[in-house]
Amino acid sequence: MTTKTEGDRTIPIGMLARRTGVAVSAIRFYEEKGLVRSFRSAGNQRRFLRSDIRRISFILIAQKLGLELKEIERELASLPQGRTPTVKDWAQISSHLRARIDDQMALLSQTRERLDQCIGCGCLSLTKCQLFNPGDRAADQGPGPHVDLEPA
Template sequence: MEAPAWNKAELTVGEMARRSGVAVSALHFYERQGLIESRRTSGNQRRYKRAMLRRVALIRVAQRVGIPLSEIASAMDNLPNGRTPTREDWEQLSMRWRDELDERIKRLQQLRDDFTDCIGCGCLSLTCCALANTHDQLGEHGPGPRVLLEDAEPSCADT
């Protein structure tokens, strides 16, 4: 298939799918969720402004790092609909997610570093749990893997 002309103002749903790398069904879903928009031709065919490619790219990247669609939609509501978003628009959006992404990175690093030796205490099933969670004191903080959910106690690797 031929790529859409670089100077084409609007893309068909097929062109949008090919150019963005997103399935047509995903584009329809994003549209139903209010993340992107199109206009309909007299023949009821969708036409997307070329600027929607940037929105789809942002959606894909945000989803890839685990940002829920509801948060993506909320962020998209703050972006301009009538023009192509500027660098400043994208920087503002990035700053909005920075703290959450930093926290997610911290948790992923903790999971990577501690998961082999300790599942976060809450089970007392691994040999080192008696060292990191003596007398199940983390049970006082609530159910589940407390070490991996909050900074309650050191992991087995720290003991």
């Protein structure tokens, strides 16, 4: 049996799913990957800390930012287990992500600036379009396909 204090700090998986808008199956997946951790009640039901609502919210935001699961896992690993993360804990993660977000914003800005001249041109040439085909090794051979994919 859990104590009143422990019971107040934990919630069942269904409530966590409702509070975050994430499917129970996704929460189990996050648990399997170590992004959240459950405790078992006396009746062997999964219980999560209320602070896991914030962890899952962070996962959703990080995914929208394009972070890979390994990156999310690395950031969440820096948070304390067993207690609600503090503002300082979250600020540390924020500082790690800030450079990544700045890089993404710069790339998007560069893409936006070059997009008008690239739409519809179809060149995919290294000399004209470094946006879509920056590693084009066949550009020196002129436009069109130059690689024979059929065996000789």
